[in-house]
Amino acid sequence: MKIALLGYGRMGKEIEKIAISRGHEIVIRKDVDDTIDISLADVAIDFSIPDAAFKNISNCINNNVPVISGTTGWLDNYKDAVALCEEKKGAFIYASNYSVGVNIFFELNKQLAKMMATLEDYNISMEEIHHTKKLDAPSGTAITLAEGVIENSSKKNWELGAISSEENIPIVAKRIPDVPGTHTVWYNSEVDTIEIKHTAHNRKGFALGAVIAAEWILDKTGVFTMKDVLNIG
Structure with missing residues (x-):
């Protein structure tokens, strides 16, 4: 080819x-x-x-x-x-x-969103970390994760650096040298936290x-x- x-x-x-x-x-x-x-x-x-x-x-x-x-x-x-x-x-x-692993992660994220959709005690948030040369923020992967939640919950939007609300998903974007890509999704409540995370070790x-x-x-x-x-x- x-x-x-x-x-x-x-x-x-x-x-x-x-x-x-x-x-x-x-x-x-x-x-x-x-x-x-x-x-x-x-x-x-x-x-x-x-x-x-x-x-x-x-x-x-x-x-x-x-x-x-x-x-x-x-x-x-x-x-x-x-x-x-x-x-x-x-x-x-x-x-x-x-990444094959990330695409599996996308599907896990959607399934978790469906399970959490009616549990009002949990607030969702996301974080992505990439190398300092990445031009866009949040990452396309983080946006795809947010869209996966929006499709399967009552959330309407994602916002960079925002505070969680009934309608938005806050995404924190960090830029650190030599990080290929780390994405984390949290569901936080007063009593516990559910977390899913994908960490790329290289490109x-x-x-x-x-x-x-x-x-x-x-x-x-x-x-x-x-x-x-x-x-x-």
């Missing part, structure tokens, strides 16, 4: 190592302003920056190249990407996190999941998620 890496930072380099170890070839390594011929690739993996993501995704879809995106902070244009993919009969996956899990998704999407048409790739949920 010939892969285009759209974004060649730390994640791009980690994806390259894993892709090569699985027998794939990297034919494009794109930094932000590079001009490329995306048609050289069988599939593209986008881990760029928020300002470049939608352009990268659109270029792939317009040239009939399946695209996997893990860039966060660009989702104001997500519906446009979906519409373009449907119009062009392309193939597209966006995930806030490609390999994110990179492996992205490569697995790229392998899976070949010869498919449509807009998919990691739930489709992993057949979970």
Whole structure:
């Protein structure tokens, strides 16, 4: 499989190592302003920056190249990407996190939210910790966790750094050097605390999941998620 890496930072380099170890070839390594011929690739993996993501995704879809995106902070244009993919009969996956463990964590979070939905004595809060070079806050993974709770409870919104209320989920975002990603969900009451937590030890899990998704999407048409790739949920 010939892969285009759209974004060649730390994640791009980690994806390259894993892709090569699985027998794939990297034919494009794109930094932000590079001009490329995306048609050289069988599939593209986008881990760029928020300002470049939608352009990268659109270029792939317009040239009939399946695209996997893990860039966060660009989702104001997500519906446009979906519409373009449907119009062009392309193939597209966006995930806030490609780690297999995190996607299992997403499902656990939803199930716990369902169980806690009617227990009014518990207040929910979330925290995410990432390296200091992460550009967006809260993380896309934290937002996905919050959306999973909102879908399965009476909560209406998430708020960065807010105090818990009947309608909102407060998310604390911390930036600490060399932290790949830690996400915690708490349900606190006067008598006890229920906590679920995912801690990434390195970036390999994110990179492996992205490569697995790229392998899976070949010869498919449509807009998919990691739930489709992993057949979970």
